[in-house]
Amino acid sequence: MATPPDARHRQTWRSRLHRWDSKGSPYAFVAPFFLLFAAFGLFPLLYTGWLSLHQVSLYNVNQARWVGFQNYLDLFTGAPSRFFWNALRNTITLGTLSTVPQLAIAIGLAHLLNYRLRGRGFLRTALLAPYATSVAAATLVFALIFSPEGGMANWVIHLFGFGPVNWEAGKWTSQFAIATIVTWRWTGYNALIYLAAMQAVPGELYEAAAIDGAGRLRQFWHVTVPALRPTILFTVVISTIGATQLFGEPFLFGGQSGHQGGADNQYETLGVLMYDQGFHDSMLGRASAVAWTMFALLLLLGLANALIARRLRRAQ
Amino acid sequence: MVLRRTTGAGRTHHAGPLSYAVLVVAALVSLFPLYWTLVAASTDAHRVVSSPPPLVPGANLFKNLCYVWQNAGGRGMGVALLNSTLVAGSVTLGTVVFSVLAGFAFAKLRFAGRGLLMGLVVATLAVPAQLSVVPLFILMKQLGWGNHLQALIMPTLVTAFGVFFMRQYLVQALPTELLEAARSDGANSLRVVWHVVLPIARPAMAVLGMLTFVQSWNDFLWPIIAMNGSTNPTVQVALAGLGTGWSTDWSVIMAGALIGTLPLLLVFVLFGRQIVGGITQGAVKG
Numbered sequence: 001m002a003t004p005p006d007a008r009h010r011q012t013w014r015s016r017l018h019r020w021d022s023k024g025s026p027y028a029f030v031a032p033f034f035l036l037f038a039a040f041g042l043f044p045l046l047y048t049g050w051l052s053l054h055q056v057s058l059y060n061v062n063q064a065r066w067v068g069f070q071n072y073l074d075l076f077t078g079a080p081s082r083f084f085w086n087a088l089r090n091t092i093t094l095g096t097l098s099t100v101p102q103l104a105i106a107i108g109l110a111h112l113l114n115y116r117l118r119g120r121g122f123l124r125t126a127l128l129a130p131y132a133t134s135v136a137a138a139t140l141v142f143a144l145i146f147s148p149e150g151g152m153a154n155w156v157i158h159l160f161g162f163g164p165v166n167w168e169a170g171k172w173t174s175q176f177a178i179a180t181i182v183t184w185r186w187t188g189y190n191a192l193i194y195l196a197a198m199q200a201v202p203g204e205l206y207e208a209a210a211i212d213g214a215g216r217l218r219q220f221w222h223v224t225v226p227a228l229r230p231t232i233l234f235t236v237v238i239s240t241i242g243a244t245q246l247f248g249e250p251f252l253f254g255g256q257s258g259h260q261g262g263a264d265n266q267y268e269t270l271g272v273l274m275y276d277q278g279f280h281d282s283m284l285g286r287a288s289a290v291a292w293t294m295f296a297l298l299l300l301l302g303l304a305n306a307l308i309a310r311r312l313r314r315a316q
Numbered sequence: 317m318v319l320r321r322t323t324g325a326g327r328t329h330h331a332g333p334l335s336y337a338v339l340v341v342a343a344l345v346s347l348f349p350l351y352w353t354l355v356a357a358s359t360d361a362h363r364v365v366s367s368p369p370p371l372v373p374g375a376n377l378f379k380n381l382c383y384v385w386q387n388a389g390g391r392g393m394g395v396a397l398l399n400s401t402l403v404a405g406s407v408t409l410g411t412v413v414f415s416v417l418a419g420f421a422f423a424k425l426r427f428a429g430r431g432l433l434m435g436l437v438v439a440t441l442a443v444p445a446q447l448s449v450v451p452l453f454i455l456m457k458q459l460g461w462g463n464h465l466q467a468l469i470m471p472t473l474v475t476a477f478g479v480f481f482m483r484q485y486l487v488q489a490l491p492t493e494l495l496e497a498a499r500s501d502g503a504n505s506l507r508v509v510w511h512v513v514l515p516i517a518r519p520a521m522a523v524l525g526m527l528t529f530v531q532s533w534n535d536f537l538w539p540i541i542a543m544n545g546s547t548n549p550t551v552q553v554a555l556a557g558l559g560t561g562w563s564t565d566w567s568v569i570m571a572g573a574l575i576g577t578l579p580l581l582l583v584f585v586l587f588g589r590q591i592v593g594g595i596t597q598g599a600v601k602g
Binding site for chain 1: 329330331335336338339340342343345346347349350352353356364365366367368369414415417418420421422425426427430433436437440442443444445446447448449450451452453454455457458470471472473474476479504505506509530533534536537541544551552555556558559560566569570572573576577580581583584585588589591592
């Protein structure tokens with residue numbers, strides 16, 4: 001029996017629609033991400049590289065003058081190189097001061113949180129409260145705590161018989177204070193990540209270790225830490241990326257002293273230097289060169305990390 | 317969840333008194349700066365920097381809050397709160413919706429170039445937005461968006477992390493047979509998303525939404541560049557203004573910090589458990 005032409009027509013139309021739908025819809029679903037990423041992620045990143053080869057003023061962004069690698073040469077060897085190398089050193093020392101204690105304390109806390117506990121929910125939420133505090137709010141509070149005039153930190157060390165410290169003025173004291181802010185904000189977050197990984201370790205491993213006569217500490221070193229290796233690597237990568245871009249804390253810590261990153265640039269990081277060059281001194285080209293240097297630094301760190309991860313995997 | 321079935325690490329051991337002591341000290345160290353913000357915000361310019369420092373709240377809290385509410389950031393903290401809510405809300409909505417769509421496509425649909433595109437998403441996970449602020453600033457100037465909230469919303473409307481997070485969740489949680497059944501019933505893609513994918517993705521959407529909201533609310537570098545000297549600040553921009561010379565009265569500055577922190581703390585008290593779960597899930601599976 002022949003179907004009427006009208007119905008047949010409708011059938012092919014519908015099946016064609018269906019085909020378009022199943023072929024086209026995946027692309028429609030991923031399109032928003034890729035369009036937005038292309039416009040506001042990839043294009044700006046490449047454009048930063050292009051701008052870093054130009055001289056551009058903040059107040060006249062349409063007139064860029066080609067200068068080749070002059071911005072990089074200036075940064076590495078010219079007049080501003082003093083600030084660049086200083087900022088690079090500060091980024092490394094501040095990064096180390098804030099990342100290493102943060103992760104070490106976090107893994108210790110996670111180990112304790114993994115015991116049978118009363119009030120476990122409260123403890124977890126309390127440890128995560130700093131994560132809910134913004135960089136700006138946290139830095140303002142700690143700037144007051146480390147204030148040379150009537151700050152709480154000086155009052156506490158006075159109780160132990162030490163004289164007042166001008167935290168903000170010294171290179172190491174200011175970096176210690178800033179590292180304290182970073183550590184305060186992120187330790188609980190990392191502790192909870194470690195805790196989740198610890199809970200995924202099979203209990204039989206601990207039973208076996210216990211039968212072999214390993215105490216709690218040996219179990220921690222010989223069972224927990226090896227099992228956590230991928231998680232540790234993950235947190236190291238995340239915190240290293242964060243440390244490379246450290247900005248809000250050194251930007252706000254000086255407060256009213258005027259200059260961001262300290263009067264003697266004693267805690268100026270690469271992030272602050274980029275802001276300073278671009279949006280304070282209005283040299284957008286040089287700021288872009290700082291940004292791409294940071295990008296190169298991140299790629300190097302990523303490469304080093306991949307190599308270490310591979311070596312660890314081989315060693316196992 | 318798998319986590320609950322395995323008897324992890326020290327689960328069998330009870331915590332000793334020393335463990336409790338260390339944990340309580342850690343919790344106090346975590347909470348003290350927040351309490352201290354409240355105390356400092358309730359004092360006055362003189363008392364806040366006196367020695368010994370005040371340890372219990374004073375009587376000036378309301379006065380300081382009112383002052384900041386009316387004056388901070390040019391038009392007051394109220395405008396800043398509204399702006400932050402609008403920005404973080406839009407960014408959260410966009411990120412959740414677009415991440416579910418893309419995550420679903422990557423998890424369950426077959427299409428040419430899927431592997432390549434997913435590789436691109438993963439590669440962009442590690443690219444920090446900070447490296448693109450100079451061209452973004454120029455772009456916003458040319459679009460005439462300086463001082464407007466869309467300058468803050470558009471660049472962060474979807475993240476690679478969100479897409480990755482939703483894909484990882486949907487690969488496991490969404491049964492392929494269910495999709496095929498809906499398909500053979502003649503449902504088109506949008507109906508499948510609406511009636512099958514969204515209900516299943518809901519828990520992950522809540523987690524991603526909260527993580528995104530926190531991140532967007534606390535975003536700092538790009539807002540202070542885009543809204544530099546603006547009369548249209550977010551909370552963080554207003555706080556930066558407070559901290560760099562707008563006021564020399566620490567009790568007022570702390571009142572600003574308190575207003576800026578309270579909304580998120582409230583979210584944390586209400587949804588703390590889900591946020592904790594979300595953070596740990598993202599890390600362990602990622």
